[in-house]
Amino acid sequence: MVARMIVGAASAAHGRLKPALRLLAAVALAGLASFAAAEPGRTPKPLIAIEKPGQCVEPTDVMRRDHMKLLQHQRDKTMREGIRSKPHSLNECIACHASRKTGSVIGAEGFCQSCHDYAAVKLDCWDCHQPKPGQKAATGVRP
Amino acid sequence: MSDNNGLSRRGFLATSAAALAGLTLAPGIRLVEIAAAKPDAEGVTSKVRWGMLIDTTRCQSGCTDCVSACGKENGLGEVTRPRTDAQWIRKIDLKDLKTGHALSLPMMCQHCANPPCVDVCPTGASFKRADGIVLVDRHTCIGCRYCMMACPYKARSFVHEPHTDQNPEVPRGQGCVEGCTLCVHRVDRGGTPACVEACASAGHNAMMFGDLNNPESEISKRISAVKTTQVRADLKLDLGVRYEGI
Numbered sequence: 001m002v003a004r005m006i007v008g009a010a011s012a013a014h015g016r017l018k019p020a021l022r023l024l025a026a027v028a029l030a031g032l033a034s035f036a037a038a039e040p041g042r043t044p045k046p047l048i049a050i051e052k053p054g055q056c057v058e059p060t061d062v063m064r065r066d067h068m069k070l071l072q073h074q075r076d077k078t079m080r081e082g083i084r085s086k087p088h089s090l091n092e093c094i095a096c097h098a099s100r101k102t103g104s105v106i107g108a109e110g111f112c113q114s115c116h117d118y119a120a121v122k123l124d125c126w127d128c129h130q131p132k133p134g135q136k137a138a139t140g141v142r143p
Numbered sequence: 144m145s146d147n148n149g150l151s152r153r154g155f156l157a158t159s160a161a162a163l164a165g166l167t168l169a170p171g172i173r174l175v176e177i178a179a180a181k182p183d184a185e186g187v188t189s190k191v192r193w194g195m196l197i198d199t200t201r202c203q204s205g206c207t208d209c210v211s212a213c214g215k216e217n218g219l220g221e222v223t224r225p226r227t228d229a230q231w232i233r234k235i236d237l238k239d240l241k242t243g244h245a246l247s248l249p250m251m252c253q254h255c256a257n258p259p260c261v262d263v264c265p266t267g268a269s270f271k272r273a274d275g276i277v278l279v280d281r282h283t284c285i286g287c288r289y290c291m292m293a294c295p296y297k298a299r300s301f302v303h304e305p306h307t308d309q310n311p312e313v314p315r316g317q318g319c320v321e322g323c324t325l326c327v328h329r330v331d332r333g334g335t336p337a338c339v340e341a342c343a344s345a346g347h348n349a350m351m352f353g354d355l356n357n358p359e360s361e362i363s364k365r366i367s368a369v370k371t372t373q374v375r376a377d378l379k380l381d382l383g384v385r386y387e388g389i
Contacts, residue, residue: 079280081186082272082331091311128281128316130309 046118047109051100057087067093090125095133106131181331192256192275192383193325194355195339196362196371197248199388201349202342204247207234209350212341213251216326218310229300229315231323232338237389246389249338249350252277252298252323253374254383260290260299269320275355275383276325284319291320295375298322325352325383355383 056063058070074088086092097111098104105112106126116123181187213232214220222228232251238244258277260269268284271277279290279299291299299322306316312328315321326336335352342350353362365371371385
């Protein structure tokens with residue numbers, strides 16, 4: 001009985017409520033749309049800008065997981081044994097990955113820093129190393 | 144040393160040495176090893192011992208070309224506060240008060256075969272490479288400065304302030320001890336230290352760089368021909384840097 005009354009009232013009010021409902025729906029949709037747009041801001045993603053697309057020295061999944069191991073291995077080789085081969089050298093990473101805009105791998109949009117900020121892993125390479133490529137040391141000729 | 148016949152004596156010798164070195168006795172065994180720049184992927188060996196000979200009779204008092212070349216090459220900048228700024232090489236003027244005889248010489252890391260800085264380092268950051276170059280591994284240096292106290296030549300400096308203008312080949316930063324690397328990044332690619340190059344281009348030719356283990360090298364020949372001195376030879380550190388005329 002009660003249900004029939006409500007249905008009756010609803011159908012009677014149908015003509016008047018229609019514009020209001022439409023408005024409500026529109027507001028709801030707009031809200032949903034703005035929520036969807038706000039999605040990337042809510043969960044930040046690292047900015048991985050590949051300035052020079054092409055093949056990295058290792059497959060992407062290896063680089064993502066193990067770049068620090070490769071760098072550390074090469075670091076000790078270079079430091080202790082004077083092995084200055086290119087593939088895993090930090091300077092080669094920088095040469096390829098430095099931003100065209102800032103010329104650097106650090107800064108908010110820097111290849112290294114954007115990801116490390118996201119992962120909350122402190123980068124202290126740049127306390128000593130130069131994050132900008134170029135400025136190559138001139139090499140003399142040994143007599 | 145005119146070079147007007149197209150092929151210099153040195154060039155001729157290098158070509159003939161290379162041709163001779165090509166003679167293979169057995170796979171992997173050569174008659175003469177080619178004394179050229181090592182390939183990038185190859186490590187340093189103890190067959191080579193890098194050293195320097197400084198002729199104090201040619202070193203000019205007042206000339207600081209070696210010091211400024213070092214600063215430029217390694218990103219040290221001008222030394223405006225000598226008590227705290229990093230100095231990898233310094234010019235020293237000496238005078239015998241009795242006779243008035245004065246001489247000038249550059250002093251830097253002597254690249255000892257038995258380096259006291261390596262002995263005292265608590266972390267193993269101060270180390271000697273197989274080819275005799277004494278370095279600091281900044282990745283393990285904790286900045287305790289024991290090596291600075293142990294060094295009889297005042298060759299090491301502590302970096303007090305942060306830096307951002309490093310040469311990509313020469314990383315350096317706050318909180319570590321550092322010293323002359325014998326321009327290891329250049330040497331590994333077949334070059335000579337920046338100070339030696341600067342001294343030669345200034346026309347003084349007071350500094351000579353080369354392999355002390357190779358009896359055919361220019362530096363070895365010179366050392367066998369004239370009397371050279373190790374500074375504080377009494378410490379028996381077997382220095383890589385030798386001085387002539389002191």
